[in-house]
Amino acid sequence: MLHVESLHAGYDNLRVLHGIDLDVPAGDLLAVIGANGAGKTTVLRAVSGLIRPSSGRVTVDGRAVTGLRAEKVAAAGLAHVPENRLVFPSLTVADNLALGGWTRRSSRLTDDRDRVLDLFPRLRSRLAQPAGTLSGGEQQMVVIGRGLMAGPKVLVLDEPSVGLAPRLVAEIFAALARLRDEAGLAILLVEQNARAAFRVADRVAVMDRGRIATKGTPAELAGDDRVQRAYLGGGYSESSTVD
Numbered sequence: 595m596l597h598v599e600s601l602h603a604g605y606d607n608l609r610v611l612h613g614i615d616l617d618v619p620a621g622d623l624l625a626v627i628g629a630n631g632a633g634k635t636t637v638l639r640a641v642s643g644l645i646r647p648s649s650g651r652v653t654v655d656g657r658a659v660t661g662l663r664a665e666k667v668a669a670a671g672l673a674h675v676p677e678n679r680l681v682f683p684s685l686t687v688a689d690n691l692a693l694g695g696w697t698r699r700s701s702r703l704t705d706d707r708d709r710v711l712d713l714f715p716r717l718r719s720r721l722a723q724p725a726g727t728l729s730g731g732e733q734q735m736v737v738i739g740r741g742l743m744a745g746p747k748v749l750v751l752d753e754p755s756v757g758l759a760p761r762l763v764a765e766i767f768a769a770l771a772r773l774r775d776e777a778g779l780a781i782l783l784v785e786q787n788a789r790a791a792f793r794v795a796d797r798v799a800v801m802d803r804g805r806i807a808t809k810g811t812p813a814e815l816a817g818d819d820r821v822q823r824a825y826l827g828g829g830y831s832e833s834s835t836v837d
């Protein structure tokens with residue numbers, strides 16, 4: 595569903611990505627982890643059209659979107675949830691969600707919103723509340739919900755867990771698992787919280803200085819001593835429950 599091949603990108607004279615290859619089929623969640631500055635956010639920006647790749651290829655549902663502007667990539671079926679959790683603070687939760695569906699036929703909006711509220715039930719009682727008064731976790735739910743209102747096939751998220759309590763991280767990641775399993779979305783998740791990412795991901799890619807250093811299933815990578823030490827703090831196993 596999302597296919598990225600030999601992607602090179604950067605900023606002005608700074609070359610950040612040196613040939614990234616990723617594939618995310620429908621109904622699959624790929625987590626990208628890596629040190630600060632490895633280029634994780636840059637991958638998402640280059641995929642979603644916020645920056646223009648210098649070379650490589652990106653397709654969404656078989657359509658080439660390489661180098662297209664973000665609106666065009668969104669129209670091809672990709673929703674990007676950036677890391678800064680930006681809601682429109684003075685607009686209500688309902689209006690924030692509606693803005694995500696502005697390109698959709700109005701007859702679908704009610705159904706789309708119901709699906710978002712089913713996924714994040716705590717937003718239901720807060721529909722009339724200004725989004726700026728929500729907790730950080732609730733704002734993250736609004737931003738993800740806004741992305742979903744466009745009816746995407748591919749969802750890319752940049753560090754949705756930052757600054758959230760473990761219980762909220764679990765709630766948000768459970769919602770991502772449902773979107774993958776029930777709606778069949780292809781999900782590309784950039785995460786600092788490697789332990790949480792390992793628990794939800796089907797596959798994990800580890801980035802290092804603009805390249806994919808290694809990738810595999812969480813079980814495979816958890817068996818790699820370097821990955822355990824650098825990203826999982828040691829002692830991680832699939833049955834670990836503590837963040």
Ligand SMILES: Nc1ncnc2c1ncn2[C@@H]1O[C@H](COP(=O)(O)OP(=O)(O)OP(=O)(O)O)[C@@H](O)[C@H]1O
Pocket residue numbers: 605608610628629630631632633634635636637786
């Ligand atoms: N707008 C920008 N202009 C110039 N350089 C940038 C810009 N954004 C990021 N960079 C640089 O690109 C490199 C990769 O940054 P990026 O944000 O992709 O890394 P990251 O892996 O997401 O890091 P983090 O985990 O800290 O968010 C860094 O060296 C960063 O300083």
